[in-house]
Amino acid sequence: MTTLMIQGTTSDAGKTTVVAALCRWLARQGVSVAPFKPQNMALNSAVTADGGEIGRSTALQALACGLEPHSDMNPVLLKPQSDCGAQVILRGKVHGNMDALDYHAYKAEAMASVMDAWRALSARYDVIIAEGAGSPAEINLRTNDIANMGFAEAANCPVLLVGDIDKGGVFAQLVGTLALVSDSERARTKGFIINRFRGDIGLLEPGLDWLAERTGKPVTGVLPYLHGLVIDAEDSVGTSGNSEAGALNVIVPVLPRISNHNDFDPLRLHPGVNLQFIGPDQPIPPADLILLPGSKSTRHDLQWLKAQGWPEAIQKHLRYGGKVFAICGGFQMLGTEVEDPDGLEGEAGNTEGLGLLDMTTRMVDGKQLKNVTGTLTIGPDKAPFTGYEMHNGVTTGPALSSPMAELDDKPDGAISEDGQVAGTYVHGIFDQPEACTAILHWAGLSADTELAGTAVNYQHHRQRQLDRLADLVEDHLDTDWLRNLLGLGKQDTQYR
Numbered sequence: 001m002t003t004l005m006i007q008g009t010t011s012d013a014g015k016t017t018v019v020a021a022l023c024r025w026l027a028r029q030g031v032s033v034a035p036f037k038p039q040n041m042a043l044n045s046a047v048t049a050d051g052g053e054i055g056r057s058t059a060l061q062a063l064a065c066g067l068e069p070h071s072d073m074n075p076v077l078l079k080p081q082s083d084c085g086a087q088v089i090l091r092g093k094v095h096g097n098m099d100a101l102d103y104h105a106y107k108a109e110a111m112a113s114v115m116d117a118w119r120a121l122s123a124r125y126d127v128i129i130a131e132g133a134g135s136p137a138e139i140n141l142r143t144n145d146i147a148n149m150g151f152a153e154a155a156n157c158p159v160l161l162v163g164d165i166d167k168g169g170v171f172a173q174l175v176g177t178l179a180l181v182s183d184s185e186r187a188r189t190k191g192f193i194i195n196r197f198r199g200d201i202g203l204l205e206p207g208l209d210w211l212a213e214r215t216g217k218p219v220t221g222v223l224p225y226l227h228g229l230v231i232d233a234e235d236s237v238g239t240s241g242n243s244e245a246g247a248l249n250v251i252v253p254v255l256p257r258i259s260n261h262n263d264f265d266p267l268r269l270h271p272g273v274n275l276q277f278i279g280p281d282q283p284i285p286p287a288d289l290i291l292l293p294g295s296k297s298t299r300h301d302l303q304w305l306k307a308q309g310w311p312e313a314i315q316k317h318l319r320y321g322g323k324v325f326a327i328c329g330g331f332q333m334l335g336t337e338v339e340d341p342d343g344l345e346g347e348a349g350n351t352e353g354l355g356l357l358d359m360t361t362r363m364v365d366g367k368q369l370k371n372v373t374g375t376l377t378i379g380p381d382k383a384p385f386t387g388y389e390m391h392n393g394v395t396t397g398p399a400l401s402s403p404m405a406e407l408d409d410k411p412d413g414a415i416s417e418d419g420q421v422a423g424t425y426v427h428g429i430f431d432q433p434e435a436c437t438a439i440l441h442w443a444g445l446s447a448d449t450e451l452a453g454t455a456v457n458y459q460h461h462r463q464r465q466l467d468r469l470a471d472l473v474e475d476h477l478d479t480d481w482l483r484n485l486l487g488l489g490k491q492d493t494q495y496r
Helices: 015-028 056-065 100-122 149-155 170-179 185-186 201-215 261-268 296-308 311-318 327-335 432-441 458-476 481-485
Strands: 001-007 032-038 039-041 046-049 051-053 078-082 085-090 093-099 127-131 158-163 189-197 217-225 247-252 273-278 289-292 323-327 339-340 349-352 360-376 384-396 405-407 421-424
Touching: 001 015, 001 149, 015 032, 015 056, 015 127, 015 189, 015 458, 032 056, 032 100, 039 217, 046 056, 046 360, 046 384, 051 056, 051 078, 056 127, 056 360, 078 100, 078 185, 085 100, 093 100, 093 185, 100 127, 100 149, 127 149, 149 185, 149 189, 170 189, 170 201, 185 189, 189 201, 201 217, 217 458, 247 261, 261 273, 261 458, 289 311, 296 311, 296 327, 296 349, 311 323, 323 327, 323 405, 327 384, 327 421, 360 432, 384 432, 458 481
Parallel strands: 001 127, 001 158, 032 127, 039 078, 158 189, 189 217, 247 273, 247 289, 289 323, 323 421, 339 360
Antiparallel strands: 046 051, 078 085, 085 093, 339 349, 360 384, 360 405
16 A cells, blocks of 8 residues: 655645546556545535545545545545634544634544544555645644644655646745755655646746755656636635526525535536626626525525625516525525524524525434435426435425425425425536536526537536546656656556
8 A cells, every 4th residue: 555645835736636637547547546635624525425424526536536435535524614613524424513723622633533544545445645735834733733744744655745836936835835844744745746837848947957956856747727627626616617698697696604516517617507606795796597505504604695685686586587596505595594503503593594485494413414316396307317415404394395306215405386496405416417407497598599408417527627637647747756656666558
């Protein structure tokens, strides 16, 4: 068993995509490889094959390896519920809520779960590609670190450091990070990867030579900036895609605790959809469809919606014939009230909902985590879909007598009597083209236009993007050096 850890000079340096690229590159060569992220802080998460929960980006890396996601791949997942507190998920299961100081003290205990998961994963696969979090040079977080060098030291694994040249200052990033880690951590850092380069590589080469001479460590490669890359993000909200004339105008409020916004990635790729994410204090534009996303703190985000003027905008939108579609926490907001008597998502209490569906939601202990299949009742064709449920709330009320979908074991969601408002607990419902097309037709995208049937099969899209990333490794990194670092010997054949 060999473990290689990819760390970054900053958040969003490209660690997730580099790990996914390396995983797919190795898997294409028949190497038994799995991803590992000791600690992740993200509100985009996935249901695992063993009934747990891990970060969405790690699930993507599992897909790159040709594996089902498993809770051992991301043993600590932190889901922020406030600026100073988060829900702590240990090996796929809810451990509890902690504020930042309490969790900082708890990390020494969490490390045991990290190492147990790593050892379990290492017993099943020959190569582990681990991903750090943030930067290893965060001085205030280095005590009891489990996310970066703390894990690398405990696992005694080599590290590659990724710097994002598109942000500028990449040489300062790399040299400065090395200067702020310990001697042993500096020694286990075996080389650098420069990410998101645009331009003539000849102009960069003098800097690469200087960096190698200054640090005594090689630059193993320079990865070019990938235009048009749409792939599951760890937490950052993606930009809109490219739509064509006559597209359906769709808007999504960027809630403070928005979760699993990757639900809408297939819409970013649909040429018949003009998707806009509306942030705080931005004007709310007219639209054909308003999408309410998931939330890790439903009552808090519901109050934010009210403060931002969304209820009034939604009522006006409905008066003019618009549609509203909501997922998970957004679905809970559609009802008359959201109750949280035990304070599972923050301060205990009740919050009045948007009142668009006759139902109430009560937060209860014990998170619903499962993969599901079903068919839509929206549209005449009963479009099939797969997805996953991930929520605490239990919703009841007359609105549920008109479900939006039928799952294998129960009805799901609701649709209003006038057919303008619908919601579901199922994430990933847009990933299948049949279901995506049916919902967009319901929302107003004409079935008679050329754009009507151009929904993307997002699972196929993910696979193509992962192969695209692996091609970058093949073309732009020193693969013989990497295979030697992993103890695999030289690569004899080109894999495409």
